[in-house]
Amino acid sequence: MAPSAQPTSSQPNTPSKRKKKPDPFLDLANTPIPSAVSSPDEAQKDFDRSESTIKKVILTPLLFTSFIISLFFVQRRDRAYRYNEHPPLTTSWWLRFSPSQWLNPEPYQDPDDSTWHKASAGTADGGDGSISGIDGQVEMTRRNGKNQWFTRKKHRKMAKLHFTDAFELQGKTIVAIETVNNDVVVPLAMSQSAQTGSLAECGVLKPRGRMAQEVVKLAFDGQDHPLISHGIPFAQACARHVEQNFKASRVYILASGTLARTTNVVRTLQQALDGKVVGVRYGMTPHTLWSECIEVTKDAKEVDVDLIVTLGGGSLIDAAKIVSLALANNATDFPSILNLTNNRDPSVPRPDLASPTVPIVSIPTSLSGGEYSDHAGGTNDETHHKHGFGHAGAPLGPKLVILDPELVKTTPQRFWLSSGVRAIDHCVETICSPFCTPAAARCASSGLRQLVSGLLRSKADPDDTEARLQCQLGVVDAMAGCKAGAPLGASHGIGHQLGPLGVGHGETSCILLPAVCAFNLGHAAEGTAGTEKGQEHSVEPLIDIPAKQHIVLNVLWGVDIIAQLFDKHGLRQGETPLADCLDVIFRALGLPRRLADFGIGGEEQLNKLAENSLQDRWCVTSAVPLKSKEMVREILDACGPKTG
Structure with a gap:
């Protein structure tokens, strides 16, 4: 007898759950756009490094704008194709090209005015038993009141295709944007800006x-x-x-x-x-x-x-x-x-x-x-x-x-630095002038700070644009001091005559200013200003030359970069005279310090130079007025035959 069949246990007839696959499109907004890197190490460094200000301010808007424009072109291209395949029922030449139609819904998205639903097998009325529209999509949507799962899936796929095409087009769009900007926008902006305002x-x-x-x-x-x-x-x-x-x-x-x-x-x-x-x-x-x-x-x-x-x-x-x-x-x-x-x-x-x-x-x-x-x-x-x-x-x-x-x-660096020393000369001789007012001293002191520190920075880094502008604005303050009524002194007066012998404007100050400061300090008891008849500055004020030079020294020691230079060369605040401090600054700038550097030094030549200098008005208004050829020669001899 055949064994009876054993009853088989059957599993409950429950619908199996399909595991939902992750949709990369949903993560698109959180996925960074990759950029080309030269090596994996650099990629890791770039990943760890925070975004720069330039990228945030310029690159991000450019990438976003170019992507939106690219996406627009892709959408317009695809719409034109669909429009051609499924034109609306109410079509005319004017309506097709009218700007009012550009932002209309896609042809297949308007069931009341579209041939899209006729694309399925059968008639639009469903005479063969079919449901109107592609896969019955139109009618099913109307019946159920919501899009079906496959509809949403197709939308996502279509969007992914659009985004992919837009990313591929983005590079060309960026080139087009920059071309238009450089060839049209910037020239137009320059033309318009030239018409803004009155001076x-x-x-x-x-x-x-x-x-x-x-x-x-x-x-x-x-x-x-x-x-x-x-x-x-x-x-x-x-x-x-x-x-x-x-x-x-x-x-x-x-x-x-x-x-x-x-x-x-x-x-x-x-x-x-x-x-x-x-x-x-x-x-x-x-x-x-x-x-x-x-x-x-x-x-x-x-x-x-x-x-x-x-x-x-x-x-x-x-x-x-x-x-x-x-x-x-x-x-x-x-x-x-x-x-x-x-x-x-x-x-x-x-x-x-x-x-x-x-x-x-x-x-x-x-x-x-x-x-x-x-x-x-x-x-x-x-x-x-x-x-x-x-x-x-x-x-x-x-x-x-x-x-x-x-x-x-x-x-040229030497000319830039030496002309800056000329402006320093303006500041120092203004402050040390017997006719210097408090306002003139403030302007000259401000100019001196800016000029010396800016020149030292320019010497260390010729591409330091900020230091160069600082020097240029320092000149304005230096000249404001001069224009406040204080006449200049012997460094300028002798320098005017030294120039025709082949010494540049600024280089005359490099050579003469320390020597004039030393001369004035050594002749402090003679510190009265010009008395020549008809001169603008004809009074004879008593002047405390050491106190005047002390003001200049305080300004210099008060700037960190200058104080560090002085410390490096063993100068001591309150002890080292102004002439020696200026000498250190000018040598740090790499500028000439002696008449011999320009082949000047013969007795006859120096005597003629001294005679011509006495005719210059600023030799008369110096802190210690130069009244004889011997006084001028003392300054010239201090500029020595020595080089270095």
């Missing part, structure tokens, strides 16, 4: 677009000139003010020969002025020879200039002032140029001379500070004597000074 009304101009902010302000309180501008490139600033404020159309440029030979900045300025340049002079001899000023005057007169622009150092600025005065007085030879000089006293009015009518814009590449002065110095080629120009009631200085710390990186 007389603005303290700060805010250019449009992504450009930097221009600062325009008066250099000195209580004076209507010069204005100073900084914050934007020099060529852009110059073009704006030439067009909007000076209304000039015939511009003559006095440009540094070195800049013209070694850089393209002169050409950049010419291009920015856009056809307004009628003449260019490349280079001037240091200390501004009369013969060259006459040449420029004749050229400028021939082309009828209405604005002079200087791009370079102090000699060019002095030349522009002399040329402007010469143009107003038709001075084109040595006798007529001599008649323009101020005979050592700029305070005396000259009603016989016409005031300059051609304004000057200065773009300095040095720190000599001549652009802030209403006086000029020019050298007679025949006598090698340097004369002063400028008189009461007829200011010669520029109307606008444009500062650009990026531009001055093109200035």
Whole structure:
């Protein structure tokens, strides 16, 4: 007998749960966009490193915007394809291309006006028993009131395809955005920004677009000139003010020969002025020879200039002032140029001379500070004597000074540093002047702090733009001290005559200032100011020279970078004299300190130099007035034959 079949136990008939697969699309928002890296180690470092400010401010908006634009193009492309395959029932040529239709729902998303539901087998009415629409999607949605699971899945797949296509298109979109920005937006912004505001009304101009902010302000309180501008490139600033404020159309440029030979900045300025340049002079001899000023005057007169622009150092600025005065007085030879000089006293009015009518814009590449002065110095080629120009009631200085710390990186390092020492000389001789007021001392002290620390930083790092701008603004404070009424001293007076012998403006101060400070301290009992008849400063105040020099020392020791330099060389605060402190600073800057460095030292040459110096007004107004050739020789002899 066959065994009976054993009953089999059956599992409960429960529906099996399908394990839900993770959908990578849902994690898309939390997945970082990968970027190319050069090595796995760098990738790990980049992963651990926090996002930089540049990435947050510039790269993130760019990536987001380019992705949205790419996604829009992908969607438009796919819509055009679907529209062509399933056009709406109410179609016409105008409606198809009308902008009002661009944002309409997708054709297949509007069941009341679409042929999408006719794409299934059978008729739209379901005559063959089928449900209208693709897979009955339209009707099932209406019946159930919600999308089915497969509908949502298809939507996710379609979105993933769109996103993938958008990421592939994103690189080309970024290139297109940058091309449009560089070729259209930035030039348009520059064009518009050139039309913003009037110079007389603005303290700060805010250019449009992504450009930097221009600062325009008066250099000195209580004076209507010069204005100073900084914050934007020099060529852009110059073009704006030439067009909007000076209304000039015939511009003559006095440009540094070195800049013209070694850089393209002169050409950049010419291009920015856009056809307004009628003449260019490349280079001037240091200390501004009369013969060259006459040449420029004749050229400028021939082309009828209405604005002079200087791009370079102090000699060019002095030349522009002399040329402007010469143009107003038709001075084109040595006798007529001599008649323009101020005979050592700029305070005396000259009603016989016409005031300059051609304004000057200065773009300095040095720190000599001549652009802030209403006086000029020019050298007679025949006598090698340097004369002063400028008189009461007829200011010669520029109307606008444009500062650009990026531009001055093109200035040779030795010239940049030595011209900065010239500005230091302004500060020291202002503070030590017997006529220095408290206001002048404050300005000069501020300039001294900025200049010495900025120069030391510039020496250590020539690309330190912040230090260079600090030096440029320090010159403004230095000149504010000079313009407060305190005359300068023997370092400037002798330096004016040393220049024609081949020593640069700033290098005269490197050599003379420590020696003059030592001379003044050694002759402190003689510290009275000029008594010559007719001089602006004709009183004889008693002066405490050690106390004056102590003020300068306190300023220097109060700046960390300067105090560290002094400590390094074994100087002691309160003990080391000012002359030795200045010597350490100038040597740290790598600048020449002796007359012998320039081949100057013969007895006959030094005696002639001493005689010429006595004719300079600032030798008379020095803390210890120089009244004899022997006193000048004592200073020159201290500058020694020694080198190093």
